[in-house]
Amino acid sequence: MRLIGILRSPYVRRTAVSLNVMGIPFELDAVPVFDKPERVTPHNPLTRVPALVLDDGEALIDSSVILDYLDEIAGAEKRLVPERGAERRHVLKLTTVALGAVDKAVWSAYEYRFRPAEIVHKPWVRHNDAQVVAGFTYLDAIAAKLGENEWMAGTQRMSQADITTAVGFTFVQIVRPNLGLAEKAPNVARFAARCEALGPFKAAAIPS
Ligand SMILES: N[C@@H](CCC(=O)N[C@@H](CS)C(=O)NCC(=O)O)C(=O)O
The missing domain is CATH 3.40.30.10 (Glutaredoxin)
Incomplete structure (x- = not known):
């Protein structure tokens, strides 16, 4: 594929x-x-x-x-969103928060990328940025309680909630550095660093 x-x-x-x-x-x-x-x-x-x-x-x-x-x-052994039940809903909820925060960072970034500087609408950028920070603040409260080998949604192994949180955090750091997300969500920052050190993340590193 x-x-x-x-x-x-x-x-x-x-x-x-x-x-x-x-x-x-x-x-x-x-x-x-x-x-x-x-x-x-x-x-x-x-x-x-x-x-x-x-x-x-x-x-x-x-x-x-x-x-x-x-x-x-x-298949069941490798899928990243559990097939059913409360665990599935929890993984999907955290994934959706992370993905929504990413969407909002994209919207803010596109505002600067595609509009002439003089017509960038700052209140709209602030609106989106606030949602980025709100999403990662929510995830940070969860990441704060994680032990070294634990995962965001409490699953036995890595789930989509972990991947989207870590990939999303790394992306926001690149496109909205002014948000100071590592200071606002230090536990997600630590969690993302843990994920980024793993082989599957390194094999899909963002080229510099
Ligand atoms: N909801 C879509 C979003 C995809 C998306 O926005 N991709 C961007 C690249 S980061 C894109 O293709 N943008 C081109 C455009 O929207 O015109 C997904 O999850 O795949």
Whole structure:
């Protein structure tokens, strides 16, 4: 299978890390979507990444949908969101908080990337940034209670909540450094550093 998109995208990266954690081999096709939209559109009418092209040519789009498929093929031992029950709901809730905070960091970052400086709407940026900080503050209270080998949602092994939290934190540090997120969410910072030191994260490191 071929994963289209660059690892600087948190959506692409959480998919790549998940594939590594599950031990599913894939080829990374590092297409920068804004520079080469023509490479993405044939696989996704929205021209967004990630897209995952399966060996038979079928293309899956949107990281959450792709991850849902990967959980299905990985089986019970390797899936990253538990199949049912309270544990599933808890993993999905924490994942959604982390992903929502990432979305909001993207919105703030795009405001600067795509608008001429003189029409950047600061109140809107502040609104999004506040949601980024709120999301990671919520996650920080959970990370504060974690022992050295424990995971965010209390699962026996790493879950999607851990991957999206760590990948999201690393991404926000890059695109919104002014937020001082490491100081505001020091426990998530520590947790993300622990995750980033693991093989599946290092194998999907953001190129400098
Ligand atoms: N909800 C989507 C978000 C994907 C997304 O926004 N990707 C960005 C790259 S970080 C993109 O393709 N942006 C191009 C655009 O929206 O025009 C997912 O989880 O995959």
